[in-house]
Amino acid sequence: xxxxxxxxxxxxxxxxxxxxxFLIPRKIDLVYDTxxxxxxxxxxxxxxMKSFIKSSKRFGFxxxxxxxxxxxxxxxxxxxxxxxxxxxxxxIDVVQKWQHKSIDxxxxxxxxxxxxxxxxxxxxxxxxxxxTQHNRISWARVPSKEIELCHIMCHVLLDKETxxxxxxxxIEYLIRICDQKKLLNYLELVFYKFSKRYIDICLxxxxxxxxxxxxxxxxx
Numbered sequence: 001x002x003x004x005x006x007x008x009x010x011x012x013x014x015x016x017x018x019x020x021x022f023l024i025p026r027k028i029d030l031v032y033d034t035x036x037x038x039x040x041x042x043x044x045x046x047x048x049m050k051s052f053i054k055s056s057k058r059f060g061f062x063x064x065x066x067x068x069x070x071x072x073x074x075x076x077x078x079x080x081x082x083x084x085x086x087x088x089x090x091x092i093d094v095v096q097k098w099q100h101k102s103i104d105x106x107x108x109x110x111x112x113x114x115x116x117x118x119x120x121x122x123x124x125x126x127x128x129x130x131x132t133q134h135n136r137i138s139w140a141r142v143p144s145k146e147i148e149l150c151h152i153m154c155h156v157l158l159d160k161e162t163x164x165x166x167x168x169x170x171i172e173y174l175i176r177i178c179d180q181k182k183l184l185n186y187l188e189l190v191f192y193k194f195s196k197r198y199i200d201i202c203l204x205x206x207x208x209x210x211x212x213x214x215x216x217x218x219x220x
Contacts, residue, residue, distance in 0.1 A: 005032045007088045008040075011059050012139040020052050021045040023131045023141040025098070025151045030166070031137065036084060039091040043127065046096045049081075056083045061092070070113055077116040098127055098151065100158040119154065120189035127151070149174040150186040153198065157191075157214055163207050175202050193220050 008031065015022060022044045024031065034040050044052055053063065066079035073079060081094040099118040118124065130144035142148065152171060156163045175183070180199060187195035194217045201210055 004088055004090065007059075007085075008032060008090060009139065011055070011090075014055055014059070015052065016139055018051050018055055020048045020055065022048065022052070022094075023128070023143065024134075025127065025143060026148055026155070026170075027166075028134055028137060028140055028142050031140070034091065035089045036086065036091045039082070039093040042092055042094045043098060044094050044096055045128075046078075049094075049096065052083075052094065053081075056092075059085065060087060061085045061090075072113055072115045074115055074117050077118050098124055100154050102158070123147075123150070123186060123189055126186070145174055145178040146183045146186060149178055149183055150190075153187065153202070154190055157198075157210065161211070163210065168205070168207055171202050171207075172205055175199070193217075 022042050025041055025043050027041065031040055056063065061083040062085075064082045064084065066082075068079075071079065076097065077099045078096045083092040083094060084090070097118045099116050102115045102117060127143050127147050130147050131141045132144070134140040134142050143151065149171065152167055152174075156167050156171075184195055184199060187198060191198055191214075194214060197213065197217060198210075201207070201213060
């Protein structure tokens with residue numbers, strides 16, 4: 001009987017054998033520590049989706065796709081495809097574009113709908129152009145340090161209400177070893193003039209008030 005690590009390795013190696021074009025945008029170091037609630041994030045080329053679905057069925061995954069009831073997909077954004085194998089406790093969250101959400105609320109402050117939007121096309125191109133094989137996990141391709149950090153910084157500010165300890169540590173590590181000029185250029189495609197302030201906040205590890213800093217920033 002194979003363990004979870006073997007199952008995950010075998011599935012992603014099978015994807016490579018099937019010529020499925022995918023990459024892991026972030027958290028590759030925790031890929032074996034995931035579970036049904038804490039998923040593996042994957043970005044895939046649209047033309048590989050049919051092959052991914054076919055392979056997932058062979059490995060016992062069931063597919064659940066985000067509905068339009070609570071989600072709106074704008075400017076070419078596409079639904080998340082959730083592949084779940086409950087026996088092996090593996091959940092793979094697949095998107096076809098690098099995208100983040102904006103949340104609409106009703107007059108009582110209750111969440112109304114998630115509006116999903118893709119990032120700038122230059123970032124869509126660069127995440128694939130920068131991708132290289134991971135140095136320890138042979139089946140995985142990952143983006144450059146700068147793109148991974150940009151992806152995380154977008155994720156924690158646009159998709160999350162709080163920043164986890166893992167992401168704080170990862171930001172603190174990457175921001176000191178990456179090319180900050182290149183990172184700034186990437187961030188400016190998303191956050192415009194707030195980008196420099198965002199980098200300064202991360203260099204200071206001043207994460208607790210970061211969402212208020214962002215929504216109150218007015219020096220555009």
